[in-house]
Amino acid sequence: MLLVIDIQQTLSTILWITLGILIFFIAYRLLVRRLKQGRIEKELYLVLHPIEKDPATGIVPIFIEMHNPMEVEVSVFSTDQKVNKIIESKTFNKGGTVIQLDTREFENGFYFYQAQTVNQKTRKLIEIRN
Secondary structure (H helix, E strand, C coil): CCCCCCCCHHHHHHHHHHHHHHHHHHHHHHHHHHHHHHCHHHHHHEEEEEECCCCCCEEEEEEEEEEEEEEEEEEECCCCCCEEEEEEEECCCCCCEEHHHHHHHHCCCEEEEECCCCCCCEEEEEEECC
């Protein structure tokens, strides 16, 4: 018995399977792109970490983390908005940055320390007790 292979039918089947796989990948890429539209890009934002010593006394490190270099203003203000002091305002490099806060410049009480960029404003509560 002779085995006859129909080359035209085989090529046609391979082409249809390849086309199906190609259409699947294109549809998958379009779906992923559509799902990413509403997501926040973490590269545009920074992370303001909580301080390690609470209540804060003396010189306290404030740690911020960024994915890209950006202009950041770090400030401290009281909960009643009477005291407002900018600690540092400059362009920081990507990665982690430590800013020193001297709590002896403030009276005892509750304060917010804040990091503000073009895209965000984030703050944390801190208790200063000298």
